[in-house]
Amino acid sequence: MIDIGFGTFCTSADGRISTNHTFRIKNLIFEKVMESFNANLRDLFRLLDLCKKEGIEIFRLGSNFIPYASHSLFKQEWLSKIEPSLIEAGDKIKQNYNIRITMHPGQFIILNSPKKEVLENSLRELKYHFWVLDTLGIGEDGIVIIHIGGVYGDKKRAIERFINNVNENKWLKRRLAIENDEKMFTAQEVLAIAKTLELPFVFDLLHHKLNPSSFPMEEIIKTWNGKGIPKFHLSSMGEGKKGIHGEYVNFEDFIELIKMLRDTGIKKVHLMIEAKQKEKAIKKLKDQIVIRNR
DNA sequence: TCGAGTCAAGTTCAG
């Protein structure tokens, strides 16, 4: 039997608690940053309490935690004013919670873009993510997950660019993890990149089903060697519209992933449940597992 | 107070 630690992200199911408070860029001043940051910090602990209560083992911090922190108009000295609160928060997390914290920046982070500016912006954004996790004192398993990026009409070149850009910015390897996406890069392709760069591979079942390929699951698990408990994304298709995350996870999808994992002999995994109903979706899944095992 | 429209950023593809 595989030991499964479930994970949730950014907000509570009712949407009332969020680590993604923000404001409009035209209103960017230090006071607005602090207002959102303080709300995000307060809600982070509310969410960590919720996770503790629900037995959730992994939490994804929202990328808006410090709004516009990587924007060119954001003054870097503001970060040094925020730093003490983050260090304090990190201590509090270590003392009171046993939870893994990760991040997953948005679709704008593209390390294989042919445009110099896009690459630079992406690196700045990733640097901010690393800084947050480092300042909180989060361990090595606090990964930052991204997709490979665009294809630009030549996938081989696009992959080469990704590999070169990571190799030219070696600091990325400390926390970077890569994920297969639902359109462009299959699990098979991401696995090859992960092996070349020695990056952990976060396998996403829904993306794999929309963009299938064949690969040995043991190889995916091997990419996690020394980088924490192997992490997977699990979600189900929303009703009607394709590609959109559903409210809950279909039990069949859960079973499908577990079947893939079972034969590898892995003992423990983290499953990030990407469902709109967040902690409620986890609860429902756990209930179904209990019923199934009865 | 609430629903609708809008929001920093890239890229792709359905329609």
Place this chain on the structure above:
DNA sequence: CTGAACTTGACTCGA
């Protein structure tokens, strides 16, 4: 050519 989708909803305005 446009809008919507991915990461995630949150904010803002006007009725």
